[in-house]
Amino acid sequence: MAGFEAAAARAIEPADPRPAGAAAGPAPAPREAGRWGARPALPREVAARLTSARELARTRRDERREPLPTGVAALDRPLGGGLPRGELVELVGRCSGGRHSGGRFSAALAALAAATAAGEAAALVDLGDGLEPAAAVALGADLERLLWLRPRTLREALAAAEAALHGGLHLVVVELGPPPLPGARALRATGPEAAWTRLARAARAHGSALLVASPYRLTGSAAAAVLETAARPCWSRQGAPLLTGLDAHVHTDRPLRGVGTSTGDGEETLPLAAAG
Amino acid sequence: MPLFPLAARLRSEPELAAEALAVVAGDGERARVVAATRRARRAGVEPGQTLPQARALCAELAVRARDPECERAAQAALVEAAGGLSPRVEDAGDGVAYADAEGLERLFPDERELGRELAAAAERAGLPARVGIAAGKLAARVAAESGSFQDGSPAVVVPAGGEAEFLAPLPLARLAPEAAVAETLARWGVRSAGALARLPAAEVASRLGPAGERLHSIARGRDPRPLVPRRPPPAFREGMALEWPAVQLEPLLFVGRAALERLTARLAALGLGCARLECELRLEPAGWDERAFDLPAPTREVKTLLTLLRLDLEARSPGAPVAGFAFVAHPGAPRAAQLTLFGPRALSPDRLATTLARLFALLGGDRVGSPRPVDGHRPGAFALAPFAPPPPPEVRPERPAGRSSAEGAGGRGLMAVRALRPPLPVEVVTAAPGRERGAGAGDGPASARPLAVHPLAAEATAGRPEIAGRVRVAAGPWRLEEGWWTGEPADRDYWDVELEGGGLYRLYRDRAAGGWFADGIYD
Numbered sequence: 001m002a003g004f005e006a007a008a009a010r011a012i013e014p015a016d017p018r019p020a021g022a023a024a025g026p027a028p029a030p031r032e033a034g035r036w037g038a039r040p041a042l043p044r045e046v047a048a049r050l051t052s053a054r055e056l057a058r059t060r061r062d063e064r065r066e067p068l069p070t071g072v073a074a075l076d077r078p079l080g081g082g083l084p085r086g087e088l089v090e091l092v093g094r095c096s097g098g099r100h101s102g103g104r105f106s107a108a109l110a111a112l113a114a115a116t117a118a119g120e121a122a123a124l125v126d127l128g129d130g131l132e133p134a135a136a137v138a139l140g141a142d143l144e145r146l147l148w149l150r151p152r153t154l155r156e157a158l159a160a161a162e163a164a165l166h167g168g169l170h171l172v173v174v175e176l177g178p179p180p181l182p183g184a185r186a187l188r189a190t191g192p193e194a195a196w197t198r199l200a201r202a203a204r205a206h207g208s209a210l211l212v213a214s215p216y217r218l219t220g221s222a223a224a225a226v227l228e229t230a231a232r233p234c235w236s237r238q239g240a241p242l243l244t245g246l247d248a249h250v251h252t253d254r255p256l257r258g259v260g261t262s263t264g265d266g267e268e269t270l271p272l273a274a275a276g
Numbered sequence: 277m278p279l280f281p282l283a284a285r286l287r288s289e290p291e292l293a294a295e296a297l298a299v300v301a302g303d304g305e306r307a308r309v310v311a312a313t314r315r316a317r318r319a320g321v322e323p324g325q326t327l328p329q330a331r332a333l334c335a336e337l338a339v340r341a342r343d344p345e346c347e348r349a350a351q352a353a354l355v356e357a358a359g360g361l362s363p364r365v366e367d368a369g370d371g372v373a374y375a376d377a378e379g380l381e382r383l384f385p386d387e388r389e390l391g392r393e394l395a396a397a398a399e400r401a402g403l404p405a406r407v408g409i410a411a412g413k414l415a416a417r418v419a420a421e422s423g424s425f426q427d428g429s430p431a432v433v434v435p436a437g438g439e440a441e442f443l444a445p446l447p448l449a450r451l452a453p454e455a456a457v458a459e460t461l462a463r464w465g466v467r468s469a470g471a472l473a474r475l476p477a478a479e480v481a482s483r484l485g486p487a488g489e490r491l492h493s494i495a496r497g498r499d500p501r502p503l504v505p506r507r508p509p510p511a512f513r514e515g516m517a518l519e520w521p522a523v524q525l526e527p528l529l530f531v532g533r534a535a536l537e538r539l540t541a542r543l544a545a546l547g548l549g550c551a552r553l554e555c556e557l558r559l560e561p562a563g564w565d566e567r568a569f570d571l572p573a574p575t576r577e578v579k580t581l582l583t584l585l586r587l588d589l590e591a592r593s594p595g596a597p598v599a600g601f602a603f604v605a606h607p608g609a610p611r612a613a614q615l616t617l618f619g620p621r622a623l624s625p626d627r628l629a630t631t632l633a634r635l636f637a638l639l640g641g642d643r644v645g646s647p648r649p650v651d652g653h654r655p656g657a658f659a660l661a662p663f664a665p666p667p668p669p670e671v672r673p674e675r676p677a678g679r680s681s682a683e684g685a686g687g688r689g690l691m692a693v694r695a696l697r698p699p700l701p702v703e704v705v706t707a708a709p710g711r712e713r714g715a716g717a718g719d720g721p722a723s724a725r726p727l728a729v730h731p732l733a734a735e736a737t738a739g740r741p742e743i744a745g746r747v748r749v750a751a752g753p754w755r756l757e758e759g760w761w762t763g764e765p766a767d768r769d770y771w772d773v774e775l776e777g778g779g780l781y782r783l784y785r786d787r788a789a790g791g792w793f794a795d796g797i798y799d
Contacts, residue, residue, distance in 0.1 A: 093799065100741065100743075100779040100780075100781075100797050100799060101778060101779045101780040101797060101798050101799050102799065103691070103799065104799055105692055105694045105797075105799035106691045106692045106799060109692045119668040119669040120668070121623050121665045121668075128694060129695070129697045130694035130695045130696070130697075130797075131647060131658070131695065132655060132656050132658070132692070132693060132695050132796075133647040133648055133649040133658045133659075134649040134655075134657075135692045135693060136647065136692075137649060139692065143646055143647055143648060144646060144664075144665055144666055145665045145666070146646060146647060147644070147645075147646060147663045148644075148645060148646065148647045148660070149635060149639060149643065149644055150639065150643040150644075151638075151639055151643070152639075152643075156638060156639060159638055160635060160638060160639060163631050163634045163635050163638065164631065164635070166627075166631060167623070167627055167628055167630075167631030167632075168623050168624055168627055168628070168631075169623070177694070178694070178741040178797060178799075179741065180739060180741075182739060232778070233749070233774050233778075233780050233798070235749055235751070235774075240751065241749050241750070241751045242751055243751055243772045243774075243780070243798070245691050246691050246780070246798065
């Protein structure tokens with residue numbers, strides 16, 4: 001595709017008025033776009049931003065490097081806007097004093113919902129078999145674009161994730177479920193870090209975003225960024241108690257290269273999805 | 277096709293082409309040579325010799341029995357090769373196919389060029405072929421068998437109107453006359469097609485009847501037999517008999533891979549993929565093993581088909597040595613996709629089909645798919661649909677500016693519950709039972725408020741999450757009654773509980789059985 005775009009840019013557009021080597025600045029004013037004659041045929045929102053085939057090729061290239069927003073600001077901020085394409089991000093979910101309700105699963109589903117709603121194909125490798133389709137719909141997921149894989153062991157989960165990455169899906173979320181992880185002991189004996197490194201390489205090769213949601217640190221050095229979530233339940237105290245959501249706190253354990261820790265830890269309230 | 281049984285065998289085992297090979301029919305000492313390679317013929321091996329005679333002439337002779345499965349597949353491949361150039365093809369069997377050349381002059385103004393293309397198409401299918409082009413089936417067949425090629429072309433063209441002259445030297449027996457007609461013509465001294473053609477048509481018709489009249493027309497080059505076009509088969513078949521029964525998996529897969537490659541090549545020539553693969557194994561000493569695989573999407577990836585076969589054979593061994601096999605591919609049109617310029621990148625249909633097939637083989641068909649909610653109130657209920665994502669939008673949708681990060685795409689919140697499948701049985705200590713506020717007058721006694729949760733005995737919950745602790749906050753109960761008319765009714769009181777350890781769980785009490793279960797974790 002890159003070769004096609006370059007050839008299209010050379011064939012279609014006249015000489016670029018900007019001097020050679022000049023940085024790509026903001027798109028020229030729409031008045032100039034009329035010179036090329038293609039603007040009336042383009043969607044309005046696109047024509048307002050593009051002026052030439054070269055700009056189009058540049059925009060297309062940049063879009064492929066754009067992160068995938070999860071819709072949860074506390075996650076997107078430390079990652080520079082969303083899950084980076086071509087990288088493995090680990091999300092560790094802890095619960096104060098326990099291990100189960102850290103907001104990890106909700107964050108993973110939110111990422112899937114945001115990606116599929118934007119038209120991207122995504123896969124959920126659900127080792128815990130915890131997905132409720134009705135909940136995914138309530139979060140705004142487009143179920144037709146969601147591939148649900150239900151492995152039985154950790155080894156199957158890794159193999160399924162690798163296959164999904166090779167299939168070219170734009171986002172692969174590996175949700176490992178609550179501990180104990182089935183088959184984790186067997187994998188530990190053969191060197192688990194190599195498996196995660198292999199997954200990270202596959203994500204890089206195919207330009208897919210890979211999110212591993214785990215109950216404890218697992219991916220070692222294979223992850224480009226590691227975030228930890230912890231959460232406290234929120235109850236409504238008016239009359240009988242009613243569960244209204246989770247107060248999730250996101251801590252950056254290992255920042256994404258180029259983003260740093262300047263964004264700080266994030267606090268986010270994850271309200272309960274409304275019924276019906 | 278010359279030496280068709282030999283050509284069919286060499287198509288399956290091309291490495292034997294340079295060897296002294298004889299294809300035989302019959303068993304043991306009574307086996308007779310049907311065809312032999314050039315190296316064997318140079319040593320004196322000829323069709324009709326017994327196997328001991330042939331071995332005596334050529335000590336290094338390799339022998340293969342006639343394989344009906346190989347010949348069936350080769351014949352189908354030959355017909356498909358012709359079908360790639362002509363829309364109407366007749367399957368005449370024994371390595372012969374008739375293709376209608378009418379209308380092809382727009383593509384091939386020179387008939388020799390058409391003949392070269394037909395021969396090349398057969399060559400690509402693994403079969404050496406000779407081509408004859410004439411106005412009738414008999415003349416075309418005789419032309420192909422004559423071997424009088426010119427300019428190195430594998431085709432003999434009989435000029436239009438010259439069929440009678442071309443067929444004139446042909447012995448009468450080649451026209452396959454009926455016995456009575458042949459006897460009469462022999463008494464008359466008519467021994468060649470040319471001699472028959474010179475007889476007056478009206479006299480032949482009156483003396484020999486309709487059979488004689490038909491034979492007379494053929495001898496004059498006017499073949500009245502129409503081309504009977506073949507309907508495309510519903511499936512494509514490749515297979516062979518093994519020289520030695522296969523006891524282990526690897527040798528069988530090695531030979532099977534070659535057959536799958538031939539099969540996918542035939543599918544590719546027609547732009548099709550394999551939507552369902554059936555495998556028939558002939559067992560030694562007797563019996564059959566049949567199995568089938570449905571592909572989630574048509575594919576031509578040999579690796580994927582081989583992986584499916586390997587996994588299935590490893591899981592379910594045939595239980596006996598395999599003496600032969602056949603693969604039947606039911607075709608389907610591969611998915612097409614239009615790439616977008618402005619929207620998200622589209623998935624490659626072929627790659628997706630291969631990926632789905634691999635995932636099916638890895639996890640099983642009931643664990644791969646697109647989730648769907650089901651009509652009902654039971655939490656966690658789901659259905660699986662085939663994963664067939666629609667094309668991406670033409671333009672990537674923009675995120676609305678200033679949207680609250682706490683809202684989902686529908687603006688309705690983000691916290692989700694992780695289902696526990698199957699529901700985890702737990703022991704719950706409850707307060708004294710009583711009527712909860714909000715319960716209806718006719719609802720019956722409601723579940724008592726849970727005070728503490730304990731896991732059951734280890735063997736009952738091995739490998740499951742451990743849920744234990746005193747209850748800090750409990751909200752509920754919410755009654756769920758569903759499916760009382762089915763075999764699996766649900767009559768439950770649900771509670772949301774927070775344990776002092778911090779976990780948030782969805783519990784329910786089965787009102788019919790009285791037990792407590794955890795079927796969700798708020799995470």
